[in-house]
Amino acid sequence: MLKNKSLISPADFSIEQIEEVLELAEQIILNPGSYSDLCKGKLLASLFYEPSTRTKFSFDAAMERLGGSTVGFDDPMTSSMAKGETIADSARTVSQYADLIVVRHPKEGTARLMSQYAACPVINAGDGGHHHPTQTLTDLLTIRHYKGSFNGLTVGVCGDLMFGRTIHSLVTCLSRYAGVRFLFISPAELKMPAYVKQELDKKGIPYLETDDLELAMPKLSILYMSRVQRERFISEEEYLRLKDFFILTKLKMALAKSDMIVMHPLPRVNEIAVEVDDDPRAVYFEQVRLGMFVRMALILKLLGLDKFGA
Numbered sequence: 001m002l003k004n005k006s007l008i009s010p011a012d013f014s015i016e017q018i019e020e021v022l023e024l025a026e027q028i029i030l031n032p033g034s035y036s037d038l039c040k041g042k043l044l045a046s047l048f049y050e051p052s053t054r055t056k057f058s059f060d061a062a063m064e065r066l067g068g069s070t071v072g073f074d075d076p077m078t079s080s081m082a083k084g085e086t087i088a089d090s091a092r093t094v095s096q097y098a099d100l101i102v103v104r105h106p107k108e109g110t111a112r113l114m115s116q117y118a119a120c121p122v123i124n125a126g127d128g129g130h131h132h133p134t135q136t137l138t139d140l141l142t143i144r145h146y147k148g149s150f151n152g153l154t155v156g157v158c159g160d161l162m163f164g165r166t167i168h169s170l171v172t173c174l175s176r177y178a179g180v181r182f183l184f185i186s187p188a189e190l191k192m193p194a195y196v197k198q199e200l201d202k203k204g205i206p207y208l209e210t211d212d213l214e215l216a217m218p219k220l221s222i223l224y225m226s227r228v229q230r231e232r233f234i235s236e237e238e239y240l241r242l243k244d245f246f247i248l249t250k251l252k253m254a255l256a257k258s259d260m261i262v263m264h265p266l267p268r269v270n271e272i273a274v275e276v277d278d279d280p281r282a283v284y285f286e287q288v289r290l291g292m293f294v295r296m297a298l299i300l301k302l303l304g305l306d307k308f309g310a
């Protein structure tokens with residue numbers, strides 16, 4: 001039962017609850033028309049205190065395709081925050097109008113705080129470098145679509161493992177499935193944070209850390225690329241030094257298995273050469289499409305409207 005729950009970190013949902021959302025997303029993909037007015041009269045508020053294009057579009061598109069409406073902002077300077085309103089007050093106020101709140105904030109923990117004060121469910125659309133659980137649902141649906149299951153996968157995550165919240169969420173979530181192993185591919189300066197590795201250690205999940213993408217390529221079932229998170233760097237010089245550390249090219253793709261898939265939460269900067277886009281193993285644009293369907297499923301579940309579809 002997911003009605004009225006908030007989703008702040010992937011650990012808030014059990015494996016069975018995640019499965020429920022993915023199942024519903026797959027049903028919606030097969031027959032989107034029969035879900036097109038289930039959210040009639042419902043309002044989603046998206047509060048983006050940090051820039052976003054795709055996640056905000058994805059939520060707005062998901063709600064509109066369910067027949068609901070959206071309000072919100074993607075420039076915090078136009079909101080009452082600019083007048084000094086606290087997050088707790090914003091949560092209390094907005095939930096008087098809306099049935100569901102989606103929040104993105106540069107500070108870790110803000111979405112959790114909001115969920116403690118809001119009178120409706122809250123979805124974390126990214127809190128600083130911490131978590132991004134709906135990207136993880138998107139990633140899981142994509143993996144299931146192409147790989148059938150999560151068990152026994154060798155997952156390479158490459159790029160900015162220190163600040164990449166999509167990576168923190170995906171790795172902690174995938175570590176709940178049997179036989180998954182990880183290759184953490186990053187420059188020494190952008191290694192996976194200790195709190196993620198400690199969780200893997202506790203569960204006995206194997207992982208290796210390397211800065212050699214070529215060496216990792218032949219071993220992988222999935223390569224999850226990510227951009228270097230410029231906005232989280234203190235020094236622009238350090239960002240410029242690290243931003244092109246890995247660039248996935250056709251030549252590197254030739255080292256990979258024929259059924260490996262390349263994923264990316266987007267936006268891409270320079271870490272995947274455009275020449276890779278035509279490779280059938282490059283699934284990052286399909287991943288975007290699946291993200292909208294998984295958000296439709298999540299909205300229906302949290303509002304308790306999932307029983308009325310096809």
Ligand code: NCD
Pocket residue numbers: 054055126132135165166226227229265266267
């Ligand atoms: C990601 C994010 O915001 O963390 N983008 C997204 O939601 N698709 C990844 C990123 O910005 O690099």
